Amino acid sequence: MEDVSLPTVMQALSDPGRLTIVQELLQAERPLACNEVTLDVSKATLSHHFEVLRAAGLIDTNMEGTKCLSSIRTAELEAHFPGLLTLINGR
Amino acid sequence: MEDVSLPTVMQALSDPGRLTIVQELLQAERPLACNEVTLDVSKATLSHHFEVLRAAGLIDTNMEGTKCLSSIRTAELEAHFPGLLTLINGR
DNA sequence: AACATAATTCGATCATTGTCGAACTATACA
DNA sequence: TGTATAGTTCGACAATGATCGAATTATGTT
Numbered sequence A, B: 001m002e003d004v005s006l007p008t009v010m011q012a013l014s015d016p017g018r019l020t021i022v023q024e025l026l027q028a029e030r031p032l033a034c035n036e037v038t039l040d041v042s043k044a045t046l047s048h049h050f051e052v053l054r055a056a057g058l059i060d061t062n063m064e065g066t067k068c069l070s071s072i073r074t075a076e077l078e079a080h081f082p083g084l085l086t087l088i089n090g091r
Numbered sequence C: 001a002a003c004a005t006a007a008t009t010c011g012a013t014c015a016t017t018g019t020c021g022a023a024c025t026a027t028a029c030a
Numbered sequence D: 001t002g003t004a005t006a007g008t009t010c011g012a013c014a015a016t017g018a019t020c021g022a023a024t025t026a027t028g029t030t
Helices: A008-013 A016-026 A043-055 A073-080 A084-089 B006-014 B017-027 B043-055 B074-078 B084-087
Strands: A059-064 A067-072 B059-064 B067-072
Touching: A008 A016, A008 B006, A008 B017, A016 A043, A016 A067, A016 A084, A043 A059, A043 A067, A043 B067, A059 B059, A067 A073, A067 B067, A073 A084, A073 B043, A084 B084, B006 B017, B006 B043, B017 B067, B043 B059, B043 B067
Parallel strands: none
Antiparallel strands: A059 A067, B059 B067
16 A cells, blocks of 8 residues: 555546545445446446555455455545545545 | 546546556646646647546646646535545555 | 757657556355 | 356457657747
8 A cells, every 4th residue: 555656546536437436335334246336337347446546555345255345444545645535535 | 527427537547647647747736838748758648548537527728828737626526425535645 | 149948749659558458266055 | 978157268359558759739929
């Protein structure tokens, strides 16, 4: 996480679809599977978006059966990028 | 400014050079001319970066003789995108 | 008028990225 | 064993974006 730069985080969130994913994960208050997210793209694209978010240190993922559950890395994000969660939440 | 979306702002700041520009403008506490910024790119590229920042509602620019002085739209940004300036400042 | 300074505009180029279908892997269930 | 479900991986393609040199505009200075 320390090796993630702010521009990388910004880049990850500059895509409207990915921002939507992050906001839904934040609101859900529980880990969500990829297909539980309301985003009308192909499975390949969805998988790509989750990979980008993961690489940017924004989400955490662990496989649970055939599903992979993702959640926001809230604590680490607030520590390394103060203001980010406030910005994403819009308040 | 109301018509600027968060992804657009993120996109503008996802470039390391542009983030540097914004951070220097914030630190300067006074409007800076394009060439006062420490960024080793051509004049054309520099002009492009300032245009992107302007379109994203991040900076304000007014011509002063042959120079064009830019500054961060601090108040509006904090109002529309709470957390953004904290994030950029790193604290 | 002539020259210098500051920035913009115009094409062009090259790299990055968002998107998809199709094939593949892995787990769960009948 | 076969089938369904959930994601990943692999090209490929189209769109976007960062970069530059050169030409242009506009202001200031001598």
